[in-house]
Amino acid sequence: MKKLFVLGALAAMLASGTALADTSGKKIAFSNNYAGNSWRQAMLDSYGIVTKKAVADKVVGAADIFTTADKEVPTQAAQVQNLILQGYDAIVINSASPDALNGAIKQACDAGITVVSFDGTVTEPCAYRVVVDFKDMGKQEVEQMAKFQPKGGNLLEIRGLAGTSIDDAIHAGILEGVAAHPEFKIVGSVTGDWDQTTAQKAVATILPSLPDVVGIVDQGGDGYGAAQAFAAAGKPRPTIIMGNRQDELQWWKEQKDKDGYKTWSASIAPGVSSLAFWVAQQVLDGRTDIPHDLLVPYLAFTQDDFEAELPKIVKGGVASHEYTQEDAIAAIKANIK
Amino acid sequence: MRPEMTAASLDTTARSSAERGALARARLLRGLLPALSLALVLLAIAWLNPRAISYFGFSLMLNLAIPIALATIAQMFVIAGNELDLSIGTFVGFVGCVTATWLKDAPLIGVAILLGSIGVYALLGALIHLRNLPSIVVTLGMSFVWQGLAILVLPKPGGKAPDWLLAFMAFKPPFVPFPIIAALLIGLIVHFGLMRTSYGVILRGSGGNPAALGRAGWSLLKTKIVLFALAGLFGVLSGMALIGITTSADANIGNGYTLLAIAGVILGGGEFVGGRVSPIGAVIGALTLALAASPLLTFMHIPPDWQVAANGAILIIVLAARVLISRRER
Structure with missing residues (x-):
């Protein structure tokens, strides 16, 4: 019986290609603690655009967004615990507090869940942090x-x-x-x-x-x-x-x-949320060489290109950028050095 | 408010036995309502996510309900005295900050600060009674004091819970998840103290009919001090339990507890008129609120734009059911 299992696992590994595991069945949740300003709205929009396409392309199985009603730490901690129970494979999180969610984050890691934090990052060592330089x-x-x-x-x-x-x-x-x-x-x-x-x-x-x-x-x-x-x-x-x-x-x-x-x-581009999503996808893909602290570039405009961007920004909004899987792989590579 | 109360209770004694039977049934329904709403929420969760109904699931879903239950009990003591505490949330946050800093690094000073803060609560009770101040105003003011102190103790998020506290909150008893045991213990102990002892009757009476108690020779000052000190004590326990779960603190960590605690008391069968509270109901109310607001909402897969509103809607539905049933009593 055990042998059969090992053989089966081996066959599955061979079928899915070399280091790459299949992430098409994986579920990624986004835990967000606040949605009440233009930056956060842009962050959610970028995340929604990128993940909808990723789900449609069968890159991942599901990518759901969860926003808590207030900026409270206990509410978000409870939310993370519920996401653990929901059986998500990864949680992307913009955290209400750098430290006070560590208990819940650790529980998620212990349950085998990949946690990627960005913007409001968490200090728990088992989580990944996408930090803008x-x-x-x-x-x-x-x-x-x-x-x-x-x-x-x-x-x-x-x-x-x-x-x-x-x-x-x-x-x-x-x-x-x-x-x-x-x-x-x-x-x-x-x-x-x-x-x-x-x-x-x-x-x-x-x-x-x-x-x-x-x-x-x-x-x-x-x-x-x-x-x-x-x-x-x-x-x-x-x-x-x-x-x-x-x-x-x-x-x-x-x-x-x-x-x-x-x-x-x-x-910082609000779309950094989509970069965090791709980092989570890469971890689920079986990559083990990703550093837990990822420094990613900020979004800059110069004299020559800002006018092209201007019409794309909604009034009162902020310029964003939806990151692609390639962007994430490049960012990870730059951090491995 | 109080003259009507006495009139109402006189009325009750004069009613015929048939009316009394109907009243008793309504009372029973009211007593069962908290348990009923908890069962409903649990059923909904079981239906949406069967995986959650397990030892592991209950431990995760309910462990953050324990600090809410303790804060609710604290609020219940104040409401029993016909007052309202708007500072319990920030007080829990303050206790959390002290727990994550002083209590770990210098336990003696930490314990002294926490005992001192219970003393402050007792003094507030005395102040409210002696100067005849509205408790809403006094505690609203205190909420800013506690918040300020919390930021002084812990200017930016951090600190760490004492190891013994972490170990205690992570305790995994066989068969029954720790949060359920803790909730039972809290409910039963407070129930015994407030509902089954003679001084408990005095404490409740001081909120329900202070004039009668005062004439009978009981010190209303003392009962108010005891009620507020008990609120402080359970506030301290709530803050410590919270930090034992989150492992580290944030000055704003408890802010949401003020309203949750009030809603928990009311949902659990308590009323704003003083004296009419139920400790077991309050604990169940807190668990229901904690479950309805977070796991149920997460499991329902509501679009993100509507989640915040849905959270409020669930609370309103749960509380409205409570009001509908208690109206049948009249």
């Missing part, structure tokens, strides 16, 4: 600034939501960039909370006390507000790094059409 994004902002303002000068920094790892990482990258470009000096720093209105108020408040600034380095969602504050104060318009929001790119286009204004834009 925010530090490099901060560094690139200064690199790009050096191209537009070769003479250097004073910079204003707009920071994100205090106490988050994202704000920390981008800030560290910016500091690193400034260290590499001593011609720049950060003369002021305000908190914009990734929100145009908050950023506009904060910049307007600090403006009178600032010397002339040549550029603004920020975290996305705050560029348009900063531009408004400078316009209202009648100050010359600096080079403002943008963050892929529709209003930001729209403003950039207006300025470009007027006098050839140049800048650069970067942010």
Whole structure:
């Protein structure tokens, strides 16, 4: 009996080809804890587009989305436990807390379920983490600034939501960039909370006390507000790094059409959810060489390609990108090195 | 509210025996309703996902219901005293943060803080009684205090539950899943204390008919302090149980418990008029809510856009059934 089983397993392995297991019968669940802003909506949309196609193409058996009613940790922990009971093979998760879901995540791993976290990642070692390289994004902002303002000068920094790892990482990258470009000096720093209105108020408040600034380095969602504050104060318009929001790119286009204004834009694509999905699929595919911490690139636009993207973004939305299986394989390869 | 209450109870004694029989049947129905709704939700789950009805399934589905049941019992004590506690959720979060930090690193200080917080609860009871303040206002204020303290203790998510607590919450008894045993124990112990002892009667009476109790010479200040201290005690147990399951804490971890606990008490046969509560019903109510809100919803495969609304709809349906039946009593 046992022999027969081993033989059967062997035959199945041979039939399905070399290292690749068949994932067409596998079920992947998406545990989400919040759907109440444009970024999250775009995240769900991207995930839905990619997974619907994957299911139709029989790449995976099912890819269902579960959103909890509130941002509460216990609710999402219970949700993960229910997904375990539902018999999913993998759970893609945007977690309400980096630590407080670890108990449920560990239970999922113990039940043989692959867990891939992104955006709101989890610290439980058995899970995979798809992390955007925010530090490099901060560094690139200064690199790009050096191209537009070769003479250097004073910079204003707009920071994100205090106490988050994202704000920390981008800030560290910016500091690193400034260290590499001593011609720049950060003369002021305000908190914009990734929100145009908050950023506009904060910049307007600090403006009178600032010397002339040549550029603004920020975290996305705050560029348009900063531009408004400078316009209202009648100050010359600096080079403002943008963050892929529709209003930001729209403003950039207006300025470009007027006098050839140049800048650069970067942010995390909400479609990173689809990348996490493909990573889960790859793990289910039997790949064992995938690192548990995957650093993936951010989404950036330059002077030449942002106008092509602009019409695709809904008003009030943010630029996204649906990742493909090839993108995921490439990202995994880049992380194995 | 209270004069009507006394009038109503006088009425009851004057009713004929036939009416009394009908009333008793309605009472029985009311008593059975929590168990009935739990059975319904369980049946629905069994139908949607038979795999969930197993030792493993019950352990997973119900373990997060234990902290909710404890928070519900805490709320029940306050409601028994004809008050309402809007701070129990953030209090549970505060206890969770203390459990994941002080209680692990410096157990003595941790225990002292937790005992102190029960003391604060007792003082709140005294304050509400002595100054005749509305408990909703006082506890709403306290909810921000607890939240603030929780963020002070644990500015960003993290910490770790003490090992003994992790081991206790992961306990796997033979045959019957741990959460079921825990729920039974909680229900029975509180039932005995509040429904079967003479001081339990006094405690309930202090909410149902404080004037009579006061005239009979009982200290209403003392009963209010005891009720609030018990609420604090069960709040502490709830926070510790929660962290024992999640393994690490977050300052916002308990925020949703305030309303869940109130709904659990009402679903379990309690009423807002004070004195009329049922500990076993409250535990069953908490389990029902926990099951209806999460596993049932997950197993139903509702499109994501509708999940949030469906969660609310399930709660309303469950609570509406409770109201319909208790109306037949009148």
